[in-house]
Amino acid sequence: MSRPLTDVEQTCWRAYVESSWALHTRLEDELRAATGLSMADYHVMVVLSEAPDRRLRMGELAGRLVFSPSRITYQIASMVKRGLVRKQSCPQDGRGQEAMLTDAGMAELVRAAPLHLTTVRESFIDHLDPEELAVIARAFTKIRKA
Amino acid sequence: MSRPLTDVEQTCWRAYVESSWALHTRLEDELRAATGLSMADYHVMVVLSEAPDRRLRMGELAGRLVFSPSRITYQIASMVKRGLVRKQSCPQDGRGQEAMLTDAGMAELVRAAPLHLTTVRESFIDHLDPEELAVIARAFTKIRKA
Numbered sequence: 447m448s449r450p451l452t453d454v455e456q457t458c459w460r461a462y463v464e465s466s467w468a469l470h471t472r473l474e475d476e477l478r479a480a481t482g483l484s485m486a487d488y489h490v491m492v493v494l495s496e497a498p499d500r501r502l503r504m505g506e507l508a509g510r511l512v513f514s515p516s517r518i519t520y521q522i523a524s525m526v527k528r529g530l531v532r533k534q535s536c537p538q539d540g541r542g543q544e545a546m547l548t549d550a551g552m553a554e555l556v557r558a559a560p561l562h563l564t565t566v567r568e569s570f571i572d573h574l575d576p577e578e579l580a581v582i583a584r585a586f587t588k589i590r591k592a
Numbered sequence: 593m594s595r596p597l598t599d600v601e602q603t604c605w606r607a608y609v610e611s612s613w614a615l616h617t618r619l620e621d622e623l624r625a626a627t628g629l630s631m632a633d634y635h636v637m638v639v640l641s642e643a644p645d646r647r648l649r650m651g652e653l654a655g656r657l658v659f660s661p662s663r664i665t666y667q668i669a670s671m672v673k674r675g676l677v678r679k680q681s682c683p684q685d686g687r688g689q690e691a692m693l694t695d696a697g698m699a700e701l702v703r704a705a706p707l708h709l710t711t712v713r714e715s716f717i718d719h720l721d722p723e724e725l726a727v728i729a730r731a732f733t734k735i736r737k738a
Contacts, residue, residue, distance in 0.1 A: 448710040455717050458729040462716075465736035466612050467635065468658040475660070489613065512614040514621070564594040570608075571601050573734050581727040583604040588719050590611035 469569055476565050481558045486511075486521055488562065491530065491555040494547035501546035503536060530554060615715055622711050627704045632657075632667055634708065637676065637701040640693035647692035649682060676700060 451459060474485045483491075493510050494500050502510070508518035522545050525531040530551035536542035547555075574582065597605060620631045629637075639656050640646050648656070654664035668691050671677040676697035682688035693701075720728065 447706050448713045450709070451712070451717065454722070454725055454729070458720070458725040458732075459712055459717060461729045461732035461736060465732040466616070468736060470612070470616070471658045512617045560593050563596065566597070566605060567594045569738065570735060571597065571605060573738050574604070574731055576600070578727055578731040579600055579604040581724055582731060583600070583607045585720055585724040585728060586604075586607035586611040589716060590607060590614060592715065592719050 472569055473562070473565055477558065477562060480561050481554070483554065483558055487525060487530065488555075488558060490521060490525060490545075491547060491551055491558075494531070494545060495552060495555055499546070500552065501534075501544045504543050504545055507545055525551070618715055619708070619711055623704065623708060626707050627700070629700065629704055633671060633676065634701075634704060636667060636671060636691075637693060637697055637704075640677070640691060641698060641701055645692070646698065647680075647690045650689050650691055653691055671697070 470485070477483050477485060477488060489511055490507070493507060494502060504518060504522065505515075507513075507522075508515060511518065513521065522531055522533065525545075526533055529548060532546045532548050534544055534546060536544050571579075616631070623629050623631060623634060635657055636653065639653060640648060650664060650668065651661075653659075653668075654661060657664065659667065668677055668679065671691075672679055675694060678692045678694050680690055680692060682690050717725075
């Protein structure tokens, strides 16, 4: 069994997990109210918008989002239905499947981005001083890779 | 419209949001696979377990979890069905409703806690040095209050 958290560790974890939970809920609620998109939709759109030709293999997209195979299949099917994403065979490998951001999907992302930015600033970035920005960037990059 | 993020802010936000997303998915998947509980179940159980007599008014519980009224109603109904929580009238105010952690719910929490602790250590706490623990605790406490 793992060692219990020390007081310092417990304080850090509770501060992080409770505020992340609240932040995630706020981002999700504000995005959905203004655009009808979920955070999962938004993440998929950001990742695809940054890929060459705005497309990625399903497996690679799942890896980037840390989604299980069944979850990515469900997520992309829902976005295909709404016209945000198209599924197609890989040019290099006829058996593989790619997800591609449609023009309509790109337009939705461009429409949603300023609203999302306002929430990110007001609820997170604008509360942090330069040291905190740097330490959080460093620490969470380590955690992401672990 | 909000000012775009600077490079430093963008690096901080992306590191935070991507690793938090991955961490949340991992916590949810590991908890669910081992215990059948969701992170929302777990959070409700932790908050109630720390309340006097293991009970809270529905509105106060919703506030602590940053849940909307409809979401907390749905969440608690699901936990009542599984015997983890009981709903009852407030002793001081017959019209108010409280959620109370049952003995079975407390036992589930005690069973799930060591597994959750292992994930928290392996995926987060054990990667942070003392400075990072302190800065993250300070920064996220500010964010939580904002």
